[in-house]
Amino acid sequence: MADAAKTISGVFDGKLAYDAAAFKAAAETIRHRSGKAMVESFPAGSFGAPSAAKVEIDQSRGEFAALARHLESLAAALSLAADNAPDGITESMRMAPGMAMGSSSLLGKRAGSATDADPSKMPAEHVFHLILQDCTNCHAKFREKRQ
Numbered sequence: 001m002a003d004a005a006k007t008i009s010g011v012f013d014g015k016l017a018y019d020a021a022a023f024k025a026a027a028e029t030i031r032h033r034s035g036k037a038m039v040e041s042f043p044a045g046s047f048g049a050p051s052a053a054k055v056e057i058d059q060s061r062g063e064f065a066a067l068a069r070h071l072e073s074l075a076a077a078l079s080l081a082a083d084n085a086p087d088g089i090t091e092s093m094r095m096a097p098g099m100a101m102g103s104s105s106l107l108g109k110r111a112g113s114a115t116d117a118d119p120s121k122m123p124a125e126h127v128f129h130l131i132l133q134d135c136t137n138c139h140a141k142f143r144e145k146r147q
């Protein structure tokens, strides 16, 4: 998943040439490892060393599964975006200026929760930022920090 995220990030940063197949493969890697597959990777009793998975997963199953499913739907949207852009990153895949991530908009209130919006209607670059937020959010709560 880390490699897949690096590939996608490289494409949006212009450090990697866009290749629709490679972009889609990276999105599919994330999709296949999230959702149900991710939930099933952490069965009860699988916590503690050497795993960095916290026992909080067991105590907050609903939240963990929701994050895993949210990640899956975002990755699916990215994968579709690659189908629609065989030859290169299109303008519509780019995040519009002012579409800042984070919890508040310029108006100082939430411009609709990202969790509720339909990712297939968002620019792929924005979807990718939301993906990275899911990684961070889940790790912050459910993964042990390693030195």
Ligand code: HEC
Residues within 6 Å of the ligand: 001, 002, 005, 030, 038, 050, 051, 052, 053, 054, 064, 065, 067, 068, 071, 131, 132, 134, 135, 136, 138, 139, 142, 143, 144
């Ligand atoms: C729903 C929760 C969740 C989401 C979302 C999530 N992760 Fe994780 N991730 C975990 C947990 C829990 C671990 C610790 C696993 C362990 O040590 O057994 C982990 C571990 C990892 C590791 C270390 C793997 C290893 O072998 O030690 C990497 C790298 C990683 N995640 C990348 C990502 C990336 C990239 C994303 C986003 C595209 C992501 N994760 C999204 C829960 C999540």
